[in-house]
Amino acid sequence: MRKDVARGIVSVVAVLVVWEILARVFLENDLLMPAPSGVARSFWKLTVSGELNRHFAATLLEFAYGFSTACVIGIPLGYLMGMHKWLEEWMDPWIATLYSIPIITFVPLIIIWFGIGMLSKVVVVFKITIVELILNTAAGVKTIDPLWLEVSQSLRLTRWQTTYKIRLPAALPFIVTGMRLGVGRALLGVIAAELLASNAGLGYLLRDASETWDSPKLFVTVLLLALMGIVSFTLIKKGEQKLAPWRQTAEW
Amino acid sequence: MQFYRKNSRAVNKALSILSGLVLWHFLATVIVADTAFLVSPLAVLAKGYEMLFVTGELYPHIFASSGIFLYGYLLSIVVGVPLGFLMAFSPAVRDYAHPWMTTLYTTPRIAFAPVLLLWLGIGAGSKVAIVFLGCVFPILINSYYGMRVVNREFVELARSLRLGRLAVFWKILLPASVPFILAGLRLALGRGLTGVAIAEWFGATAGLGYLVYFAGQTLNVPVLFVGVTVFGLMGILGFEILRKIEVLATPWRSSHSG
Numbered sequence A: 001m002r003k004d005v006a007r008g009i010v011s012v013v014a015v016l017v018v019w020e021i022l023a024r025v026f027l028e029n030d031l032l033m034p035a036p037s038g039v040a041r042s043f044w045k046l047t048v049s050g051e052l053n054r055h056f057a058a059t060l061l062e063f064a065y066g067f068s069t070a071c072v073i074g075i076p077l078g079y080l081m082g083m084h085k086w087l088e089e090w091m092d093p094w095i096a097t098l099y100s101i102p103i104i105t106f107v108p109l110i111i112i113w114f115g116i117g118m119l120s121k122v123v124v125v126f127k128i129t130i131v132e133l134i135l136n137t138a139a140g141v142k143t144i145d146p147l148w149l150e151v152s153q154s155l156r157l158t159r160w161q162t163t164y165k166i167r168l169p170a171a172l173p174f175i176v177t178g179m180r181l182g183v184g185r186a187l188l189g190v191i192a193a194e195l196l197a198s199n200a201g202l203g204y205l206l207r208d209a210s211e212t213w214d215s216p217k218l219f220v221t222v223l224l225l226a227l228m229g230i231v232s233f234t235l236i237k238k239g240e241q242k243l244a245p246w247r248q249t250a251e252w
Numbered sequence B: 001m002q003f004y005r006k007n008s009r010a011v012n013k014a015l016s017i018l019s020g021l022v023l024w025h026f027l028a029t030v031i032v033a034d035t036a037f038l039v040s041p042l043a044v045l046a047k048g049y050e051m052l053f054v055t056g057e058l059y060p061h062i063f064a065s066s067g068i069f070l071y072g073y074l075l076s077i078v079v080g081v082p083l084g085f086l087m088a089f090s091p092a093v094r095d096y097a098h099p100w101m102t103t104l105y106t107t108p109r110i111a112f113a114p115v116l117l118l119w120l121g122i123g124a125g126s127k128v129a130i131v132f133l134g135c136v137f138p139i140l141i142n143s144y145y146g147m148r149v150v151n152r153e154f155v156e157l158a159r160s161l162r163l164g165r166l167a168v169f170w171k172i173l174l175p176a177s178v179p180f181i182l183a184g185l186r187l188a189l190g191r192g193l194t195g196v197a198i199a200e201w202f203g204a205t206a207g208l209g210y211l212v213y214f215a216g217q218t219l220n221v222p223v224l225f226v227g228v229t230v231f232g233l234m235g236i237l238g239f240e241i242l243r244k245i246e247v248l249a250t251p252w253r254s255s256h257s258g
Helices: A003-027 A036-048 A051-083 A085-100 A103-114 A118-142 A146-154 A159-196 A202-211 A215-243 B002-006 B008-032 B041-054 B058-089 B091-106 B109-120 B124-148 B152-160 B165-199 B208-217 B221-249
Strands: none
Touching: A003 A036, A003 B091, A036 A051, A036 A215, A051 A085, A051 A118, A051 A159, A051 A202, A051 A215, A085 A118, A085 B008, A085 B221, A103 A118, A103 A159, A103 B165, A103 B208, A103 B221, A118 A159, A146 A159, A159 A202, A159 A215, A159 B109, A202 A215, A202 B109, A215 B091, A215 B109, B002 B008, B008 B041, B041 B058, B041 B221, B058 B091, B058 B124, B058 B165, B058 B208, B058 B221, B091 B124, B109 B124, B109 B165, B124 B165, B152 B165, B165 B208, B165 B221, B208 B221
């Protein structure tokens, strides 16, 4: 086994053991600090009752709807923005404004506009993801190597062929980077929206657990969210490495 | 026409902003025509003016949020930069910290807010902690990378000049990693502001996040927009300050873009 992996495992196990001992022997306060074993028990209970499944599915669905819609609209829009300077100049002030304001502050507004149901969460995910996608796709299209375009010209490729064979593949790594940035921020956004007003989803569970002082349940939710973050981040990072092995991807 | 050709970029941007605002105004006053839903930018401006210069009620919120932000941000620098350096110098520290950093960094931060509230109460402590949690990782990771990718030739040159370990650190490693740390500070700025907004949703009685939250709960759309705008302005101000610092701190770099 690689040394760094072994150290990582040692670190995780050690902290869990210390936490368990601390929680059982010294603190003995389930409210402040439930032991890992208690959290695991709560996790099992919530899974068996189907409660966890329901909330997890709600969040995942909201996320999937918003994310896929943002991809369908955002990538062509970013592409056009990268191709046409006037469009970029017209869109830039608004995109920049949307980008520089903390997303979270929009959430109350989006809930007023789209209600406390599923739609408002889908819109939050959509809004966050599309900004990242537009910016990164446009950057990808703009930074294409002019040599490739010259080659496509000398090969007499049509406009469509140039788009499909040259420009889009060149922009693909940028698009995936946009997706990676979008996933992280959109996950935060959807949880925030659920926390503010909803009746399902992991954000709702978070609020429910903290308002009923059910700490094991709270920790289960936090753990699940951590898992979601790690899995989505790892998957996209893998995709990034596959699509653009020449680019150094972030370790974190 | 000549003027347009010369300044097409600025003109297009100005036209875009202007037409967007006009469109917003008509959408709000003619089509939606419901102040509980959307208000004209003029109404937002009027409300902002009132809150700033007539009632002055905006200032306590700005002060509260700025305070929390600055404490969390500075704490992140004080903790993040040395920890990043330590991880760069010691592979063991890096390997042991790695799984926890990944977990804490990729988890949606809002998940920790109720836990921190439970541990630290509804006072300033939990809010500063939430901001800290948002800011510390970009700073830490960038300090780490900065220290790692310092040009080996610089270090070798320093060695051949028989500089001591401390001198190498102060004269070579630290200055070379400054641009990276500044990039981390830029990333942390946006995340910190988001952190402020999240923190003030929970049991706060002042602050811009509280203002936005409360306005949302009471369907007070003008105040909501004022809060969102002030957040945006704080972000822009922060970026400008960081850019000034960057020019001052790295005078040897010729071009400063973005």
